[in-house]
Amino acid sequence: MFLPSKLKGFTLLEVLIAMAIIGIVFVSVFRMHAGNIRLVQREKFDSIAPLLAAKQLALIETDIMKYDNMSDEFDKEYKGYKWRCEISDMSLSDFDDSDSALDKNSIEDFKKITLTISGFDKEHIYKIITWRYVESQ
Secondary structure: OOOOOOOOOOHHHHHHHHHHHEEEHHHHHHHHHHHHHHHHHHHHHHHHHHHHHHHHHHHHHHHHHOOOEEEEEOOOHHOOOEEEEEEEOOOHHHHHOOOOOOHHHHOOOEEEEEEOOOOOOOOOOOEEEEEOOOOOO
């Protein structure tokens, strides 16, 4: 019977060290992948939100007072995206220009529209503030 003088193979210590190295690599790759997914979601929101805001603002301009303090969701094509509109009278404090020729009488027909678009979580928010002229009736 022939017995080899040295057994060939890996020791337990070598296997444990290799497993630890592989584990560290997998954790690093997983964190990088998760960061990329968040970045893609943010970029998607940043490209869609301004277009949705323009669309909603066009609807609001058709009948400004109808949309005062309203909020709703967008079509099912943009499921998860919500909008909120707040309309208020314009005030002189909205301007930081002290040389402005505006006075209280000239701004009473202007409305301040604050439109907020939110995504799937509270982290994704797009806000636009604009002013529109509304004739007195």
